[in-house]
Amino acid sequence: MKWLRLHPNADALSGYANRTLDDGDQRSVAEHLASCESCRDGVMILRTLMGSESYALPPRVLDKVLEARATGRRVILPVDDSADPRGLRLSLWTRSAIAAGSIAAALLFLLQPNQVTAGERTGLLRFDPPRPRVGATLTATYAPGALLNRYDSLTLRARLRRPTDPQYNWGPLQEVVAVLHRGAGGAFRATFHLPDSVVFAAFAVESPAGDIVDDNGGRLWEVVAYDQSGKPLFDGLAQKIGDLMGRNWEQTLITARQLTRSYPDEPEGWSLLVAHERWVLGDSTADALLPSHRRRFASFHNAFAEQGSLPLRTVAGMEDYAIQVDDHASARYWIDRRARDFPRDPDVLFRQENRLRNDSGWVVNPHRYFPIADSLWARMPPDAGETAIQLANNGLAAALQTGDTNALRVWSRRYEQVDRDKELAARYVGTSLAGFAPLRAEGLDALRRAIRLLSDAPDAYRPLGTTAHAHRAASAALEQRVLSDLAHALLLAGDTAAALDTLRVAAKKGWNSAVFRSIAEMWLANGDTVQAVQNLARVTADPIAATELPDSLRALEQRAPAGAWSQRVNAARSEMRTAVLAGTDPYLPAGAPRVQAQDGTLRSWADLTRGHVTVVAFWSRNCGYAVRDLPELARLTDRLRSIGVSLVTIADEPASDSLRAFLRGKHLQGLPAYGDVRGDARRAFANFATPQYYVLDPAGRVVFARSQLADVPLQAAALLPELP
Amino acid sequence: MDASPLTVPPGPSESDLIRDVATGSATAIAAMYRRHAAGIFRVASRLLGSASDAEDVVQDVFVGLPEAIRKFDGRGSFEGWLRRVAARTTLMRMRRERQRRQVALEPNADGVPAPGADNIARWDLERALRAVPARLRAVLVLRQLEGYSHREIGTMLGISSGASRVRFSRALQMLRRIWRTTT
Numbered sequence: 001m002k003w004l005r006l007h008p009n010a011d012a013l014s015g016y017a018n019r020t021l022d023d024g025d026q027r028s029v030a031e032h033l034a035s036c037e038s039c040r041d042g043v044m045i046l047r048t049l050m051g052s053e054s055y056a057l058p059p060r061v062l063d064k065v066l067e068a069r070a071t072g073r074r075v076i077l078p079v080d081d082s083a084d085p086r087g088l089r090l091s092l093w094t095r096s097a098i099a100a101g102s103i104a105a106a107l108l109f110l111l112q113p114n115q116v117t118a119g120e121r122t123g124l125l126r127f128d129p130p131r132p133r134v135g136a137t138l139t140a141t142y143a144p145g146a147l148l149n150r151y152d153s154l155t156l157r158a159r160l161r162r163p164t165d166p167q168y169n170w171g172p173l174q175e176v177v178a179v180l181h182r183g184a185g186g187a188f189r190a191t192f193h194l195p196d197s198v199v200f201a202a203f204a205v206e207s208p209a210g211d212i213v214d215d216n217g218g219r220l221w222e223v224v225a226y227d228q229s230g231k232p233l234f235d236g237l238a239q240k241i242g243d244l245m246g247r248n249w250e251q252t253l254i255t256a257r258q259l260t261r262s263y264p265d266e267p268e269g270w271s272l273l274v275a276h277e278r279w280v281l282g283d284s285t286a287d288a289l290l291p292s293h294r295r296r297f298a299s300f301h302n303a304f305a306e307q308g309s310l311p312l313r314t315v316a317g318m319e320d321y322a323i324q325v326d327d328h329a330s331a332r333y334w335i336d337r338r339a340r341d342f343p344r345d346p347d348v349l350f351r352q353e354n355r356l357r358n359d360s361g362w363v364v365n366p367h368r369y370f371p372i373a374d375s376l377w378a379r380m381p382p383d384a385g386e387t388a389i390q391l392a393n394n395g396l397a398a399a400l401q402t403g404d405t406n407a408l409r410v411w412s413r414r415y416e417q418v419d420r421d422k423e424l425a426a427r428y429v430g431t432s433l434a435g436f437a438p439l440r441a442e443g444l445d446a447l448r449r450a451i452r453l454l455s456d457a458p459d460a461y462r463p464l465g466t467t468a469h470a471h472r473a474a475s476a477a478l479e480q481r482v483l484s485d486l487a488h489a490l491l492l493a494g495d496t497a498a499a500l501d502t503l504r505v506a507a508k509k510g511w512n513s514a515v516f517r518s519i520a521e522m523w524l525a526n527g528d529t530v531q532a533v534q535n536l537a538r539v540t541a542d543p544i545a546a547t548e549l550p551d552s553l554r555a556l557e558q559r560a561p562a563g564a565w566s567q568r569v570n571a572a573r574s575e576m577r578t579a580v581l582a583g584t585d586p587y588l589p590a591g592a593p594r595v596q597a598q599d600g601t602l603r604s605w606a607d608l609t610r611g612h613v614t615v616v617a618f619w620s621r622n623c624g625y626a627v628r629d630l631p632e633l634a635r636l637t638d639r640l641r642s643i644g645v646s647l648v649t650i651a652d653e654p655a656s657d658s659l660r661a662f663l664r665g666k667h668l669q670g671l672p673a674y675g676d677v678r679g680d681a682r683r684a685f686a687n688f689a690t691p692q693y694y695v696l697d698p699a700g701r702v703v704f705a706r707s708q709l710a711d712v713p714l715q716a717a718a719l720l721p722e723l724p
Numbered sequence: 725m726d727a728s729p730l731t732v733p734p735g736p737s738e739s740d741l742i743r744d745v746a747t748g749s750a751t752a753i754a755a756m757y758r759r760h761a762a763g764i765f766r767v768a769s770r771l772l773g774s775a776s777d778a779e780d781v782v783q784d785v786f787v788g789l790p791e792a793i794r795k796f797d798g799r800g801s802f803e804g805w806l807r808r809v810a811a812r813t814t815l816m817r818m819r820r821e822r823q824r825r826q827v828a829l830e831p832n833a834d835g836v837p838a839p840g841a842d843n844i845a846r847w848d849l850e851r852a853l854r855a856v857p858a859r860l861r862a863v864l865v866l867r868q869l870e871g872y873s874h875r876e877i878g879t880m881l882g883i884s885s886g887a888s889r890v891r892f893s894r895a896l897q898m899l900r901r902i903w904r905t906t907t
Contacts, residue, residue: 009889009893010889010892010893010895010896010897011874011889011892013896014867014868014892017868038900041900041903041904042896042900045849045896045899045900045903046868046896048849049770049849049853049864049868049869050868050869057761057762057765057779057782058775058779061757061761061765061779061782061783062754062757062758062761062786064783065753065757065782065783065786065787066750066753066754068783068787069748069750069753069787069790070750073787074787074788074791075784075785075787075788076788076791076792077784077785077788077789077791077792077809077812077813078809078812078813078816079792079795079796079809122791124794124795143794591787678780
């Protein structure tokens with residue numbers, strides 16, 4: 001190697017500085033350095049960097065580490081074992097360590113059952129082959145955390161997705177794919193077949209009874225199908241995005257990026273990426289990225305527009321990409337081309353239905369709408385999936401808008417037929433039809449169908465991260481609401497006795513202030529004040545519901561003898577606590593995050609939550625559902641405060657002028673809004689979606705996770721030691 | 725249940741220490757911390773250009789170690805494994821910070837010690853290093869200070885080994901230029 005004329009490259013200078021070159025090269029570089037000041041600087045810089053001692057570790061870091069561990073904080077580190085093609089491999093000492101750790105953790109659990117942390121539920125699940133092709137046989141190997149290590153067999157549940165499956169995870173999508181049996185070394189194993197049609201699957205492991213679930217800290221375990229060349233299938237990644245929607249938005253963006261890296265010439269991948277950039281990163285970042293998308297779209301357009309024959313995916317992708325980059329002229333071209341080249345494509349048919357509505361979504365001409373919509377429905381292919389649901393939903397909405405009973409009958413049947421969530425579809429149809437006297441009997445039937453389904457609580461509807469008990473409780477809560485719908489429909493039909501009986505059945509399904517209030521009102525209307533007072537006491541046990549009593553019930557409350565009334569309310573409160581807290585399994589968040597107040601100061605988690613019941617709401621201004629809930633949260637703030645419960649709302653971004661302006665624009669300055677500075681809060685709760693609600697007890701433990709907003713006030717009230 | 729008895733190790737050998745850390749023993753975590761924290765902090769500081777962020781990385785690494793260490797399969801050096809995990813943790817943090825487009829702190833605003841009389845040149849160099857863009861600085865630090873090959877760096881950063889070479893060269897050029905113009 002001679003460096004007399006040419007400069008040595010950086011690696012050669014580094015080798016010289018480290019004295020790792022062989023003698024000849026060391027000499028050559030030295031000769032060059034004698035006449036080259038620039039390279040001498042380079043070597044001096046490299047040697048100086050290596051010798052630096054200026055980074056003294058600050059004191060007390062170790063104390064903070066031990067303190068964090070003691071309070072249950074856990075951090076998932078990026079340990080790269082994905083490169084290991086043989087899947088899970090545990091050495092003898094590691095297995096011993098896991099087993100010993102599991103025993104210790106199990107003992108800890110038995111001694112302190114209310115101090116469970118997420119880490120004790122989470123084990124390691126690996127699949128072999130890690131990159132399967134469609135139809136492959138997979139071997140799952142699972143090393144359990146402490147809580148699942150006590151069983152001889154475990155259940156592997158999955159959500160298996162096909163290319164036409166819709167986004168989000170509503171409906172009966174889950175199934176048991178294998179039973180894992182304990183093998184040599186303590187790990188659990190099972191082999192199962194991945195159906196040919198499946199391109200993506202998400203997994204969770206649970207105890208045989210489904211009472212302990214390991215969902216990998218909320219992230220699940222995932223498998224994408226690969227092609228022969230070792231590339232992930234386009235449909236596999238697209239389905240992964242659909243599965244992640246609503247449960248982990250950051251990962252949807254990462255997967256969309258992977259999709260464009262793997263398929264750079266597919267416009268559909270880019271259209272997905274630009275959409276997720278806007279949803280996940282926010283408008284300002286998405287706007288900054290838009291010019292490069294526009295350039296790429298223009299290049300695609302020039303290349304594809306001239307080609308005579310293109311596959312549907314390319315044409316549909318170009319249409320979506322044009323819309324995402326706001327190129328209206330090109331979008332028009334691709335919409336028209338899709339309609340011309342693929343006239344039976346479900347989206348093309350649905351677009352024709354949309355043209356029968358005005359900008360507000362109202363049907364312009366009912367006489368014209370229904371014949372055309374019927375013809376579009378007849379042309380919908382059987383595998384139209386989500387588009388068929390949207391068309392049926394629009395048809396039913398049009399029938400409700402016009403009050404056309406024949407159309408109501410036809411489109412409600414179609415809607416129930418195609419909607420994958422049969423429980424909710426039957427409820428929607430039932431409550432819709434019950435409002436129309438000629439269709440009331442059919443509405444009642446639909447409501448009864450919904451109740452039967454909810455009563456069965458099919459396991460296919462159980463989300464992968466939900467225990468069987470929690471699923472039954474959620475189904476019972478929903479069944480209770482549908483029973484209440486049925487009671488009101490029966491009342492409309494003039495059958496008061498049946499309505500009252502139905503409400504009493506509903507009351508047995510769980511604590512529900514609205515149901516008790518309906519019963520109280522109905523007894524009062526029937527002149528039975530004793531029964532009315534009994535149910536009114538139950539309403540009053542819920543301090544939030546107690547503030548919303550109608551005058552008729554408030555007058556009844558005032559007429560009741562003070563001592564007896566107080567006794568009834570106290571008994572009802574005790575009953576309420578028992579009912580609401582049944583089956584809860586409190587755990588500590590994984591750590592003690594700091595969040596940022598709107599004035600920029602950092603607040604410790606203990607400051608915000610310890611010593612009182614706290615409702616924690618995760619939201620994002622990029623999430624329509626979360627933004628929709630904000631006014632209700634603002635209304636709840638004072639009412640919760642009045643009973644000693646505090647509300648902490650956490651945005652998925654640091655506090656900023658822009659965030660403050662957003663809240664001001666929505667008149668939400670009074671909302672206790674904090675920023676998640678480094679994503680610490682999100683990690684502590686393993687929360688990857690918005691809106692999500694948690695209710696914490698005064699010790700800071702999560703008692704209710706991922707609650708419905710409507711349930712939050714009662715859950716908070718149940719945790720109060722002494723109700724005011 | 726197929727489990728070994730939980731025993732107290734007789735001495736602080738590395739394999740004993742690893743096993744005890746896996747059980748969450750505070751004593752073992754403290755011993756492991758004393759062995760490796762300073763090196764992790766130094767590299768994290770240089771990668772992140774911020775002592776407080778580097779402190780957070782050290783905290784994260786040792787808080788998460790008992791769970792992560794179960795994935796160490798006993799092949800190769802434990803120190804090498806730990807340093808790779810720490811480097812990846814730091815790089816993840818760098819990516820997050822980049823995504824948030826946070827404004828870089830003023831040089832020396834974040835806890836890097838002021839120079840003594842004998843190390844002004846080194847201090848200037850550290851300031852210059854923090855002015856090098858993160859994507860170049862990462863390669864420079866991982867290559868020169870941590871001794872990773874370009875292939876390993878490529879894997880960690882999601883780039884090719886050729887790109888790692890180019891970045892290393894550009895990083896050194898830029899560092900030289902910045903250092904020249906500021907001293």
